[in-house]
Amino acid sequence: MPTISREVHLVNRxxxxxxxxxxxxxxxxxxxxxxxxxxxxxxxxxxxxxxxxRMNDVESYSPPWQLNQVMEGSVVxxxxxxxxxxxxxxxxxxxxxxxREFALLPxxxxxxxxxxxxxxxxxxxxxxxxxxxxxxxxxxxxVAKFQPGETVFVSGAAGAVxxxxxxxxxxxxxxxxxxxxxxADKVTWLTEIGFDAAFNYHDGPVSExxxxxxxxxxxxxxDNVGGEHLEASLTALNPFGRVALCGGISTYNFTxxxxxxxxxxxxxxKQLTLQGFIVSSYGHLxxxxxxxxxxxxxxxxxxxxxxxxxxxxxxxxxxxxLFSGANTGKMVVRLAPDPE
Numbered sequence: 001m002p003t004i005s006r007e008v009h010l011v012n013r014x015x016x017x018x019x020x021x022x023x024x025x026x027x028x029x030x031x032x033x034x035x036x037x038x039x040x041x042x043x044x045x046x047x048x049x050x051x052x053x054r055m056n057d058v059e060s061y062s063p064p065w066q067l068n069q070v071m072e073g074s075v076v077x078x079x080x081x082x083x084x085x086x087x088x089x090x091x092x093x094x095x096x097x098x099x100r101e102f103a104l105l106p107x108x109x110x111x112x113x114x115x116x117x118x119x120x121x122x123x124x125x126x127x128x129x130x131x132x133x134x135x136x137x138x139x140x141x142x143v144a145k146f147q148p149g150e151t152v153f154v155s156g157a158a159g160a161v162x163x164x165x166x167x168x169x170x171x172x173x174x175x176x177x178x179x180x181x182x183x184a185d186k187v188t189w190l191t192e193i194g195f196d197a198a199f200n201y202h203d204g205p206v207s208e209x210x211x212x213x214x215x216x217x218x219x220x221x222x223d224n225v226g227g228e229h230l231e232a233s234l235t236a237l238n239p240f241g242r243v244a245l246c247g248g249i250s251t252y253n254f255t256x257x258x259x260x261x262x263x264x265x266x267x268x269x270k271q272l273t274l275q276g277f278i279v280s281s282y283g284h285l286x287x288x289x290x291x292x293x294x295x296x297x298x299x300x301x302x303x304x305x306x307x308x309x310x311x312x313x314x315x316x317x318x319x320x321x322l323f324s325g326a327n328t329g330k331m332v333v334r335l336a337p338d339p340e
Contacts, residue, residue, distance in 0.1 A: 001032065002031055002032070003029070003030045003032075003039060003081075003102050004027055004028075004029055004030075005027070005028050005100050005101045005102035005103075006025055006026070006027055006028060006100065006101050006312055007025070007028055007070040007099055007100035007101070007312075008023055008024070008070065008071055008099040008100070008175050008312065008315055008316060009025075009026055009067075009068055009069060009070055009071070010022060010023060010055060010065045010066075010067055010068075010069070010071055010261040011023060011024050011067060011068060013055055013056060013057055013067070013304075014055055014253075015227075017253040017320075017323065018052070018055060018253075018319075019296065019320075020317070020320070020321055022055070022316075022317055023316040024027065025312065025313065027090060028070070028100070029308060030084075030102055030104045031104070032081060033081050033082060033083040033086070033104060034083050035083045036083055036084050036106055036107055037078045037082075037083045037084070037104060037105065037106055037107065038081070038082045038083065038084065038087050038091075038104075038105060038106075038107055038110055039079065039080055039081040039082070039102060039103070039104050040078065040079055040080065040093060040097075040102065040103045040104075040105065040110065041077050041078050041080045041101070041102055041336055042075045042076075042077040042097075042098065042100060042101055042102065042103060042336065043075075043076050043077045043078060043122055043123075043334070043335060043336045043337070043338060043339075044076050044121070044122060044123035044126060044332050044333065044335060044338075045073060045074070045075040045076075045098035045099065045126070045235040045315065045324060045332070045333045045335060046074040046075065046098065046126040046127075046130070046131070046330070046332065046333075047073070047305075047315065047319040047333060048073065048074075048131070048132075048160070048322070048331075049065075049159075049247055049249045049252065049322050049323075049329045050062060050247070051071075051073060051319060052252040052253065052323070053252070056070075059327070061278045061280070064305055070097075070099055070100055071082060071098070071099040072096050072097060072098060072099065073096065073098040073099060074094065074095075074096060074098060074126050074130060074131060074213060075094065075095060075096070075097065075098035075103070075126070076092065076093070076094045076113065076122045076123065076125050076126060077092075077093060077094075077095070077103065077336075078090065078091070078092055078093075078339055079080050079091040079092075079093060079110070080102075084107045086107055087107045087110055087112070090300075090339075091110075091112060092112070092113050092114070092115060092122065092339070093111060093112055093113060094110075094111045094113050094126075094130070095109050095110050095111065095112040095126050096109065097109070099312075099315065101109065101312060101335055101336075103230070106292075110161075110269040113125050115339075116297075117150075117298065118297070118298045120297060120304075121151070121306075121338055122306075122338050123322075123330070123332045123334070124304055126232055126330060126332060127160050127164075127306065127329070127330035127332070128164055128297055128302060128304040128330075129289065129290060129293060129294060131161040131279060131295070132161045132164060132330060133159050133289060133293050134279050134282065134285065134286060134289055135163075135246060135279040136161050136164035136165040136168055136222075137164075137168060137242035137285065137288075137289045137293070138162065138242065138277060138279055138285060139161075139170060139222055139246050139277060140152070140165050140168055140172075140220070140222060141168075141172070141293050142277075142282060142285065143242075143244040143255040143275050143277045144221075144222065144242040144243070144244040144275075145219045145242060146156045146169060146172065146174070146220050147219075148172060148173030148174070148175075149173065149174070149287055150164070150174060150175055150219035150220055151174070151175055151177075151178070151214055151216065151217065151218045151219050151220070151238075151245060152166070152169045152174050152176070152177050152178070152218065152219070152220045153178045153179070153180075153210065153213075153218045153220070153221050153222070153223075153233060153236070154166050154169075154177070154178070154179045154180070154220070154222045154224070154240045155179075155180050155201075155221075155225040155229040155230075155233075156180070156181070156224035156225045156247075156249060157179025157180055157181055157190055157195065157198065157224075157225055158179070158181040158182070158186035158187075158189060158190060158328050158329070159224060159327065159329070159330075160327075160329060160330035160331070161224060161246060161247075162179065163179075163190070163193065163228050163303075163329055164302070164304075165195070165222045166179050166190065166195050167193060167194055167296075167301075167302045167303065168193065168302075169220075169243045169294065170194045170195075171301060171302070172203040176196045176197070176214065177194070177195050177196050177197075177269075178195065178196065178197045178198065178199075178210070178213045178214055178218070179195045179197075179198040180198065180199055180201045180206065180209075180210075180225075180229065181198060181199075181200060181201070182200065182201060182202060182325040183200060183202075183325065184200055185328070186198075186200075186328055187199060187200050188307070197213040197214075198213075199212075199213055200259065200278055201228075201229070202323065203247065205228070205232070206228050206229050206231075206232040206253055207228070207231070207232040207235065210232050210233070210236050211236060214236055215240075217236055217237065218236050218237055218238065218241065219237070219238055219241050220241065220242055220243075220244070220274065221233040221237060221242075221243045221244070222239070222243075222244045222246060222248055223243060223244065223245050223247070223248070224246050224247045224248075225247070225248060225249055225250045226247070226248025226249070226250050226251050226258070227248065227250040227251055227258065228250070229250070230243075230248075230261050230262040231262065231263055234261055234263050234264065234266040234267060234272070234298050235263060235266060237266070237270060237272055238270070239270045239271060239272075240260075240270070240271050240272070240273075241270065241272050241273075241322065242272070242273045242274075242275070243272065243273065243275070244275060244305075245274060245275060245276040245277070245278065246277065248272050249322075249323065252323065253323060254261075277312045282304050304330065305328055305329030305330070306329050306330045306331075306332050307327040307328055307329060307330070307331050307332070308332050308333075308334050308335075309321075309331070309332070309333050309334070310333075310334050311333070311334070311335070312331065312335060314335070315333045318331050318332075318333050319331075
């Protein structure tokens with residue numbers, strides 16, 4: 001019997017900041033799964049800053065979303081009909097066919113996930129045990145080559161990735177961890193989860209607030225924001241410091257090219273290392289990351305906070321909210337309850 005699934009389509013390519021008018025919701029009829037296919041009821045979907053780039057018709061590390069087609073991204077769900085004995089009904093899976101209530105996909109695209117105890121929702125597989133968790137892990141340990149005793153600065157530290165970077169650094173023996181965020185409440189939360197210092201970047205120039213928080217300089221900068229934060233960090237970095245260039249959310253909605261730091265010469269005199277990275281290039285590290293981070297989550301040593309929005313109707317609002325700082329921790333859209 002066919003299944004009716006609602007889904008979100010991109011209908012306009014935004015110029016500058018996206019608006020609700022750039023998206024629409026349509027209904028789609030899905031057939032029963034054929035041999036080797038599964039029908040998944042999507043439970044929780046991820047919205048992420050990188051998705052802004054997929055709205056542009058330009059070549060990038062993630063292909064652009066096509067106009068008048070369903071959008072894509074990470075999601076977790078439950079198999080409700082199956083054409084393969086390998087993935088039976090009731091299996092919990094993660095996959096990339098989000099922005100829809102149901103997904104029909106080949107079994108090879110459904111990655112089996114395990115139920116989580118300790119009160120952890122399945123949406124943790126979209127955050128600390130998903131792409132943001134691996135991004136934080138890779139950027140801190142592989143790209144920035146963090147060493148115990150070092151001082152780490154994280155911009156956008158109250159987001160899905162940044163909050164994990166700071167907690168991972170503390171658990172790995174950081175001497176001092178500093179974060180920036182966009183509100184007083186977020187700053188308070190960062191100190192509650194183990195950051196040694198945090199500041200609100202709306203309270204004054206980062207170039208003035210960062211030296212006060214790190215009077216002895218910083219050794220590692222994890223960049224989620226770009227712009228003013230990157231420029232201030234180049235000045236604050238100690239000799240042989242390292243920068244993990246993860247994102248630049250402050251520039252994503254610019255209609256003109258973003259200006260670069262005007263002090264890049266600091267990288268020469270201090271012999272700094274600045275490295276950009278795409279987490280998909282580090283998939284071989286999943287097996288290292290998952291067991292340790294899962295242990296930290298279950299013990300309570302890592303807090304994986306979520307901002308949860310209910311229902312597909314609110315999904316585009318959740319995405320747009322990322323660019324105004326509406327989230328603390330991971331932004332998640334809940335489409336259905338977790339299985340009991």
